[in-house]
Amino acid sequence: MIVVENLVKTFGGFRAVDGASLRIEQGSITGLIGPNGAGKTTLFNVIAGVLKPTSGRVTMMGEDITGLPPHELFHKGLLRTFQIAHEFSSMTVRENLMMVPGAQSGETLWNAWFGRKRIANEERALLAKADEVLEFLTIDHLKDEKAGNLSGGQKKLLELGRTMMVDAKIVFLDEVGAGVNRTLLNTIGDAIIRLNKERNYTFVVIEHDMDFIGRLCDPVICMAEGHVLAEGTLAEIKANEQVIEAYLGT
Ligand code: ADP
Structure with a gap:
């Protein structure tokens, strides 16, 4: 689905990403690990x-997407x-869910033409979608909570x-587990697995928790x-001498 070839990103003279090449297969949940400073977040960005x-x-489904701005990739x-x-x-x-850009359908002019009724219908559809998402993620009880209190x-x-x-196709998740308790981490893991299996999402996940990665x-x-x-299964990666050395060197 995604092919990265010889990617380089420098900051000043420093090569944060230094010739990274990898493939993300459609339908996979690919884990990205490595010691701090390895360039994972920069690669994501x-x-x-x-x-x-x-x-x-960088190509996506064979199409060159190198350097495209986030809103074009979003589409x-x-x-x-x-x-x-x-x-x-x-x-x-x-409200946070309803504010996602692109979640609304139809053009603004179109809305103006058909007036308020259409906007009201769209808002109802958006509300229904937000509620469905909340239920899927088992956080419907939090729907009226302020996001800042979560x-x-x-x-x-x-x-x-x-x-x-x-309706994303591929989602990049950075440090899912940082500061998250085990129970919620399992809930997040369940949601990722269900989105992958039931909705065909491909995921790339940066995470330090090896139990989470392994699962x-x-x-x-x-x-x-x-x-x-x-690259390989977690067991293969853990047994790889270069990997062991890289972690020991930090
Ligand atoms: P990781 O996510 O694997 O911990 P990062 O991609 O965050 O690694 O960082 C890789 C290296 O690039 C680090 O040494 C970091 O200090 C450096 N780096 C990241 N972003 C910047 C930036 N905006 N300016 C300068 N150096 C940066």
């Missing part, structure tokens, strides 16, 4: 259009989740929910010093 690559190529179904922005924290969970794990579920408002991800790709060191 380049693929998702947040950062422009210095050189290299192709490629999404990178972000923390709920500060200005959204005083809105409710349900725990770290609940916020992650909401971030995942935002991708469901636009969800196949294959697992290990990066170090800006490039890909090894």
Whole structure:
């Protein structure tokens, strides 16, 4: 689904991503691991259009998407989740879902032509979709809670929910488990597996929790010093000498 060829991203003279090449298979939940500073987040940001690559190529379904801005990738179904922005924290969970750009159908002019009735219908459809997403993620009891009051794990579920408002095809998740308790981490894992199996989502997940990676991800790709060191099942990766060395070196 995604092919990354020889990707390089430099900051000043520093090569944060240094010739990374990898493939993400459609329908997979691919794990991206590696010691701190390996270039995982930078790689994510380049693929998702947040950062422009210095050189290299990214294709999606054979189409060159190198350097496309996030909103164009968004329309192709490629999404990178972000923390709920500060200005959204005083809105409710349900309002946060309804605010996802692109979730509305139809053009503005079209809306103006048909007047308020159409807008009301759209809002009803959006509301129904938001409620369906909340139920899927088992956080419907939080729908009227302000997003700013959610725990770290609940916020992650909401971030995942935002991708469901636009029917994403491939979702890049950065550090799902940071500061999230085990129970909620399992809930997030369940949601990812269900989205993968029932809705055909492809996922790429950066995570340090190896239990989580082992439960969800196949294959697992290990990066170090800006490039890909090894790829395989978690068991294969853990037994790989270069990988062991890379982790010991940090
Ligand atoms: P990882 O996600 O694997 O921990 P990152 O992609 O965050 O790694 O970082 C890779 C390297 O690039 C690190 O040494 C980091 O300090 C550096 N880096 C990341 N972003 C920037 C930036 N905006 N400016 C300068 N250096 C950066």
